[in-house]
Amino acid sequence: MSEHDFPDDLKKLQAELHRSYAEYRMLCRTLPWSTEPLSGWPGVKHPHTDEVTAGREDSPGYTPEQVAAEAQLWARIRELSIEVSMHPYWNTLERGPELVEARTALKHHADALAAVSE
Known part of the structure; x- marks a missing residue:
């Protein structure tokens, strides 16, 4: 991929x-595994190995705190996705392969990737 001079705020x-x-x-x-309390189901016992697979324990559902935490994080992800995709920098590029390549390069930019390895 080619080098891009992404603005610091975009990175x-x-x-x-x-x-x-x-x-x-x-x-x-x-x-x-379920947001609402649901009953689980038994697994299936393999006839030759006796390994039990595909079953689920009962799910107690999410607590109000878990619902709030999940909703807050997902809202933040949506907000950031919009900010990244609507950044004025993208208007400086030609539409087409150059723009697609630049958006991909940003996702794999060292500064952005370093954020998840810290």
């Missing part, structure tokens, strides 16, 4: 988007 927005999305994924790993 910071992309880094914050990466950070927020990483935080969101971490939160989601801790949440129950």
Whole structure:
């Protein structure tokens, strides 16, 4: 990919988007599998190995705090996505392959990627 001279504020927005999305994924790993309380189901026992697969434990559903945390992070991700995609820098590029390549390059820019490895 070619080098781009992205403005600092755009790189910071992309880094914050990466950070927020990483935080969101971490939160989601801790949440129950269902937002509402639901009964689980038994797994299927393999006839030869006796391994049980595909079952689920009961889900207690999300607590009000978990609902709020998930909604807040997702709203922040949407907000940052809009800010990045509507940044005035994109108007300085030709529409077409150059613009697509630049948007991809920003997502993989070292400054943005460093935000999630800190």
